[in-house]
Amino acid sequence: MVIRWWHLYKLIEIMVIKYFSSFLFFCFFTIGVTRAQCEGDAFFDSCMSKIKTYTFLKTYTSKIKKSKKGKERTEMHSYVLSKGTSYMITACSSTGPEAKLIVTLEDGNHKPLASTYSEKTKKHYPAIGYNCQTTGIHYFIFTYDKDMIEGCGVSLLAFKKM
Amino acid sequence: MVNMNSSKSIFKHLKLNAFISLFITVLFFSTSCQKKQTLTENGSTPETKVAKPDTTVIAPEVIDGLLHSIPSPLEISLLIKKTVVSFISDITNPYTNCDNYTTPFKQAVNLGVYSADIGYLGLYNKQTVSTLYVRCLRKLADELKVGQFFTSEKLQRARTYSTHPEQQDSLLTLITMSFEEMNEYLNEKNRRNVSVLIVTGAWIEALNLSLKVYEQNPSQALLERIGEQKITLDNIRLVLSVFKNFPEFAPLIEHLDELKKVYDRVVITYTYGEPEFSEEHGMLVVQDKSTSKVEITPDILNDIRALTIRIQKLVTAV
Numbered sequence: 001m002v003i004r005w006w007h008l009y010k011l012i013e014i015m016v017i018k019y020f021s022s023f024l025f026f027c028f029f030t031i032g033v034t035r036a037q038c039e040g041d042a043f044f045d046s047c048m049s050k051i052k053t054y055t056f057l058k059t060y061t062s063k064i065k066k067s068k069k070g071k072e073r074t075e076m077h078s079y080v081l082s083k084g085t086s087y088m089i090t091a092c093s094s095t096g097p098e099a100k101l102i103v104t105l106e107d108g109n110h111k112p113l114a115s116t117y118s119e120k121t122k123k124h125y126p127a128i129g130y131n132c133q134t135t136g137i138h139y140f141i142f143t144y145d146k147d148m149i150e151g152c153g154v155s156l157l158a159f160k161k162m
Numbered sequence: 163m164v165n166m167n168s169s170k171s172i173f174k175h176l177k178l179n180a181f182i183s184l185f186i187t188v189l190f191f192s193t194s195c196q197k198k199q200t201l202t203e204n205g206s207t208p209e210t211k212v213a214k215p216d217t218t219v220i221a222p223e224v225i226d227g228l229l230h231s232i233p234s235p236l237e238i239s240l241l242i243k244k245t246v247v248s249f250i251s252d253i254t255n256p257y258t259n260c261d262n263y264t265t266p267f268k269q270a271v272n273l274g275v276y277s278a279d280i281g282y283l284g285l286y287n288k289q290t291v292s293t294l295y296v297r298c299l300r301k302l303a304d305e306l307k308v309g310q311f312f313t314s315e316k317l318q319r320a321r322t323y324s325t326h327p328e329q330q331d332s333l334l335t336l337i338t339m340s341f342e343e344m345n346e347y348l349n350e351k352n353r354r355n356v357s358v359l360i361v362t363g364a365w366i367e368a369l370n371l372s373l374k375v376y377e378q379n380p381s382q383a384l385l386e387r388i389g390e391q392k393i394t395l396d397n398i399r400l401v402l403s404v405f406k407n408f409p410e411f412a413p414l415i416e417h418l419d420e421l422k423k424v425y426d427r428v429v430i431t432y433t434y435g436e437p438e439f440s441e442e443h444g445m446l447v448v449q450d451k452s453t454s455k456v457e458i459t460p461d462i463l464n465d466i467r468a469l470t471i472r473i474q475k476l477v478t479a480v
Contacts, residue, residue, distance in 0.1 A: 055236065055240065055334065055335070056335045056338055056339070057234050057236070057237075057338065058230065058234070058342065059339075059342055077227065077230060077231075078227060078230070078231040079230065079231050079233070080231055080232065080233045080393055080394055080397075081233075082233065082237055082241075082387065082390065083386065083390070083454055084241075084383060085237065088445075105448070107452070113437055113448055113450075114437070114439065114446055114448040115446075116446070125444070125445060125446045126444060126445065127445045127446075128445070128446050128447075128448060129442065129445050129446065129447035129448065130447075130448045130450065131447070131448065131449050131450055132450050133450040133451070133452060133453055133454070134432055134450060134452045134453060134454040135386075135387075135390040135393065135430070135454055135456075136393060136430075136432070136454065137231065137393065159237060159240075160240075161240055161241065161244045
């Protein structure tokens with residue numbers, strides 16, 4: 001068997017093309033997978049299933065990129081909650097190794113009322129139920145349980161009359 | 163011979179690989195280009211801008227936050243439903259008016275008005291008339307180039323849902339979701355003037371409905387809720403102030419400023435109480451022990467009613 005220089009050249013070219021195709025396939029699917037973690041109908045529907053007998057009001061989507069240790073990674077949203085209404089605030093995160101979303105409810109003076117994560121027991125609650133007796137602005141603070149790791153999540157606000 | 167065959171197969175392999183790579187690359191880039199093109203087409207603002215929003219007052223992100231903080235008209239509708247058992251007809255804006263809203267201002271503000279009306283009708287399970295209002299909503303959305311959030315598929319799904327008595331809220335959930343998606347899209351496309359008008363229209367109609375219901379069926383809970391609108395009115399005035407340079411916004415802002423003067427006479431007091439916690443079905447439940455009290459005299463209520471009727475007429479007049 002005689003190996004000529006152009007055979008080698010073609011072999012190298014084939015290898016390059018093969019790796020390039022694999023790379024494209026890899027990019028195509030990993031982008032899809034990353035997006036699917038906190039987006040898509042299935043993820044949203046599983047979060048919606050938590051609100052049960054409550055009526056859906058709002059969606060808050062949160063995405064946090066990698067950050068340096070100790071650097072604060074919070075997002076704040078506000079909503080006027082009404083007296084005599086029972087609210088549910090969910091915290092839905094992907095099931096992967098990403099940081100989990102923590103939702104903290106604060107009153108109008110930024111006094112924390114409750115959180116979906118207990119520091120004491122290291123437990124994540126899927127939702128907070130809040131029986132509101134004071135109409136006024138309330139804050140939802142979104143944080144994550146791990147530093148330096150990407151995280152994403154969805155929080156739904158739902159209500160029913162007390 | 164062996165050499166010739168192997169080189170032919172190498173070439174075939176090469177061609178196939180090159181074709182696959184080319185196909186993937188073209189597919190990858192063409193889809194992203196196509197998506198961009200569609201978004202641009204949909205994002206074109208239908209109205210001619212004669213004025214610019216005054217973003218020195220509030221940053222766009224703050225406007226988005228304030229718009230998000232305004233309660234859904236659905237909450238008031240549910241309170242009405244809980245307080246008043248019987249349905250009161252003829253208090254909503256007639257759906258027959260919708261063909262006569264021809265300016266983007268009227269279309270946007272009445273898209274909000276009709277959303278509040280659908281909330282009210284939906285909670286009393288008025289399916290036939292709700293469908294007519296949804297059709298009207300879709301027409302206005304199409305005119306405003308946001309019809310993609312109220313497609314036939316979505317509405318068909320809503321109709322299917324509404325036939326199940328145990329899922330009477332499904333239509334409202336779908337409408338709420340569509341409005342949420344639409345507002346997000348409008349904000350992304352820098353069409354916040356449209357989202358602000360939709361939210362304002364919905365708030366005005368919800369207040370108007372509660373005042374009309376209260377007139378026929380007075381209740382303390384509804385009276386307090388009417389008084390509490392003082393908080394939301396402040397936020398609405400704040401987001402509207404960004405568009406004070408838009409000539410069509412001026413009469414609406416003036417009227418709401420007048421309403422604000424009346425609402426300033428409503429007194430809301432708060433008393434703090436330590437919240438109590440419990441765990442129910444794996445969920446953390448917080449019992450708010452603080453209280454709020456709303457003081458609103460019959461005179462104030464009459465002034466609020468008179469002004470709200472004027473504002474509602476201003477926005478819904480054909």
